[in-house]
Amino acid sequence: MALVQLSISALPVHVRTARLVASAVARRSGLPESALDEVRLAVGEACSRAVENHRTHCPQQPITVELREHIQSSPGPGRFEVTVLDRAPGAERPPGGGGVPTAALPYAEAGEVSGLSPDIGLAVISGLADQVDVEGSANGTTIRMSWPIGDQQPSETGTRTGEFSG
Amino acid sequence: MDLKLEHYTEDDTEIVVVEGEIDVYTAPRLRELLIDLVNQGRFHLVVDMEKVEFLDSTGLGVLVGGLKRVRAHDGTLDLVCKQERILKIFRITGLTKVFGIHDTVRDAIDNRKTQ
Numbered sequence: 001m002a003l004v005q006l007s008i009s010a011l012p013v014h015v016r017t018a019r020l021v022a023s024a025v026a027r028r029s030g031l032p033e034s035a036l037d038e039v040r041l042a043v044g045e046a047c048s049r050a051v052e053n054h055r056t057h058c059p060q061q062p063i064t065v066e067l068r069e070h071i072q073s074s075p076g077p078g079r080f081e082v083t084v085l086d087r088a089p090g091a092e093r094p095p096g097g098g099g100v101p102t103a104a105l106p107y108a109e110a111g112e113v114s115g116l117s118p119d120i121g122l123a124v125i126s127g128l129a130d131q132v133d134v135e136g137s138a139n140g141t142t143i144r145m146s147w148p149i150g151d152q153q154p155s156e157t158g159t160r161t162g163e164f165s166g
Numbered sequence: 167m168d169l170k171l172e173h174y175t176e177d178d179t180e181i182v183v184v185e186g187e188i189d190v191y192t193a194p195r196l197r198e199l200l201i202d203l204v205n206q207g208r209f210h211l212v213v214d215m216e217k218v219e220f221l222d223s224t225g226l227g228v229l230v231g232g233l234k235r236v237r238a239h240d241g242t243l244d245l246v247c248k249q250e251r252i253l254k255i256f257r258i259t260g261l262t263k264v265f266g267i268h269d270t271v272r273d274a275i276d277n278r279k280t281q
Contacts, residue, residue: 012190040220048190048222123259127259128258
């Protein structure tokens with residue numbers, strides 16, 4: 001198993017840094033070209049959430065991004081896994097399945113940069129990653145997402161928790 | 167690359183040309199421009215995203231915020247985008263049902279005027 005670990009300050013500009021590194025490591029791991037955009041966007045969403053949470057609760061604490069290439073010994077494709085760990089307190093809600101109903105799009109409080117709730121980021125991640133696991137605790141949140149390595153496209157009937165609505 | 171913003175007037179519509187990456191770092195600049203245009207009385211906006219290389223949910227939020235502002239003045243905010251990798255996030259979030267998304271600026275303007 002190959003590992004790249006990144007620790008970033010809770011600054012919006014470093015979300016881009018994490019995206020670039022994730023994209024480069026994913027490419028080197030052999031992820032299909034079609035999945036690189038998905039990795040880039042999903043990692044960006046997870047890091048954006050972490051940065052926002054840290055800026056509110058613990059701006060001095062770093063955010064950890066771990067990029068793993070799992071080489072499985074048994075038959076079957078390996079997986080490329082990204083874990084984003086924040087240290088902001090409060091349990092995280094798990095991502096909902098499927099696209100976000102238009103009528104139910106949550107809006108953030110006035111004054112925030114985004115007009116949408118941070119929960120929209122989880123919905124996007126769910127729609128992009130092949131597998132997503134969100135674990136919240138009083139010590140922070142871990143978002144773990146992965147994609148199969150190989151030439152094949154992700155399975156339409158696999159464990160993907162969100163599907164494109166279009 | 168960083169975010170580059172330009173805008174010009176065509177007919178009664180303000181065209182905002184966006185180039186580069188719209189993310190949590192750059193989205194505030196787009197938000198400020200959209201707010202400025204609405205404050206100047208420009209209530210029909212078209213955001214040309216053909217040169218956008220990356221868009222995340224923060225960027226989506228800014229576009230939704232702009233749409234809410236122009237609608238408060240009976241205005242419109244349409245998008246121009248043909249890039250599949252950008253359109254994907256609109257589909258995932260269901261926002262294809264909220265925004266008019268067109269192939270060209272001309273299409274966006276003509277479509278609004280025929281409605």
